Amino acid sequence: MSDRFKGILDAITRVRGVRGAMIVVWQDGLIVSDSLMEGVRGNAVAALTSSVTKYAESVMLASGIGRLQFLHLQASNGVLLVVATGSETLVVAIAEPSVNVGLVRLELIRAAEAVK
Amino acid sequence: MADDVRSMTAELVRDPTSLVFLRLGEVLRAEGQVDAARKVALTGLERNPNLADAHDLYARILVDASELDYAQRVWESVLQIDPRHQGAHKGLGFLHYSRGDLDTALDHLELAVAADPTNQNVVQALQAVRDVADSLTAEEPVDAFAGFEGQDRGILLVDSQGRALAGRVMTGEGHDGTDAVAAHLVGVTQEMVRTARMLKLGDWQWLVVEGTDGNAHLTAPSGDSLLFVVRGRDVPAGRLALLADHAGDAARTWLAAQRP
Numbered sequence A: 001m002s003d004r005f006k007g008i009l010d011a012i013t014r015v016r017g018v019r020g021a022m023i024v025v026w027q028d029g030l031i032v033s034d035s036l037m038e039g040v041r042g043n044a045v046a047a048l049t050s051s052v053t054k055y056a057e058s059v060m061l062a063s064g065i066g067r068l069q070f071l072h073l074q075a076s077n078g079v080l081l082v083v084a085t086g087s088e089t090l091v092v093a094i095a096e097p098s099v100n101v102g103l104v105r106l107e108l109i110r111a112a113e114a115v116k
Numbered sequence B: 001m002a003d004d005v006r007s008m009t010a011e012l013v014r015d016p017t018s019l020v021f022l023r024l025g026e027v028l029r030a031e032g033q034v035d036a037a038r039k040v041a042l043t044g045l046e047r048n049p050n051l052a053d054a055h056d057l058y059a060r061i062l063v064d065a066s067e068l069d070y071a072q073r074v075w076e077s078v079l080q081i082d083p084r085h086q087g088a089h090k091g092l093g094f095l096h097y098s099r100g101d102l103d104t105a106l107d108h109l110e111l112a113v114a115a116d117p118t119n120q121n122v123v124q125a126l127q128a129v130r131d132v133a134d135s136l137t138a139e140e141p142v143d144a145f146a147g148f149e150g151q152d153r154g155i156l157l158v159d160s161q162g163r164a165l166a167g168r169v170m171t172g173e174g175h176d177g178t179d180a181v182a183a184h185l186v187g188v189t190q191e192m193v194r195t196a197r198m199l200k201l202g203d204w205q206w207l208v209v210e211g212t213d214g215n216a217h218l219t220a221p222s223g224d225s226l227l228f229v230v231r232g233r234d235v236p237a238g239r240l241a242l243l244a245d246h247a248g249d250a251a252r253t254w255l256a257a258q259r260p
Helices: A003-013 A042-062 A101-115 B002-014 B020-030 B034-047 B052-064 B068-081 B086-098 B102-115 B120-139 B178-198 B237-258
Strands: A018-025 A031-036 A068-075 A078-084 A089-095 B154-159 B164-169 B204-211 B215-222 B225-231
Touching: A003 A018, A003 A031, A003 A089, A003 A101, A018 A042, A018 A101, A031 A042, A042 A068, A042 A078, A042 A089, A042 B178, A042 B204, A042 B215, A068 A101, A068 B178, A078 A101, A089 A101, B002 B020, B020 B034, B020 B052, B034 B052, B052 B068, B052 B086, B068 B086, B086 B102, B086 B120, B102 B120, B154 B178, B154 B237, B164 B178, B164 B225, B164 B237, B178 B204, B178 B215, B178 B225, B204 B237, B215 B237, B225 B237
Parallel strands: none
Antiparallel strands: A018 A031, A018 A089, A068 A078, A068 B204, A078 A089, B154 B164, B154 B225, B204 B215, B215 B225
């Protein structure tokens, strides 16, 4: 991981409850860089995030709310948070269900600004 | 009343086959002597197992004792003996009404009236249940989200096969996006379920997306429906979640009212 991306992702993973963060190529779900806790399957997170965000954006375009900027999938045992950088990459965080979503969202947006 | 009980009891002692036990059981019921009434009815049933009126009396005593399921079975057995038995239809009408099953209650009460149209008690009971059913029909909302802000453009309830159930989604350009959104929602939900399962996130609860031109919230108000709430960028995610919560309550109420 380059120092540049490491610093960006570390800012996200410092938020309490975040299990991992990564930068992913949206189109094919490949990992650009990641910072993950042990046990988090980076390749699966990247691939599934790429897929689910594409599906989500298809609904968004059909409903007239434009391109994806932020996605929050809440589940019983965890959350998936995604910010689109606007340049074919996504910044992704996977976290505990009780995480401060607002704080993670802010860090993801900062990261997206830095990445694009 | 006590004299009646004494004289009827004496008659039964003299002639155990007498059908006076039917009146005696009824009088004891009226006096609240449920156990005594039950004993009289059961004794009478032993001697008259095919007497529909005896079973009917016993079922009414069971209702007094709050044994409603048992009473229902007894009344249903009465109808095996006499399909037009007014007491059994009246009793079953009462039981179904008390459980909120107005349609079945009305069916039985109509049969009870048909058995004897001159029985004013049954006629009045039928009319009372009809009035309740009519008032519920009148109160049923024509739309699941009647009164909701944006009900005609930004709330959509779909079934598990991507068919719109209620509400509508209009795009910013004024196009009706309801059918397209309904179809896409199933796909995104299947992908969310797969993602949550494979990443060991548990069961998905909701999805919030923020777009360049608006925000949206997706939940499942029931196991076989999806609720999509769309608003402009000026509605923040927290308020959108509250709107979705309220819309979810309305959707559940509406869905329950649609089920037979």
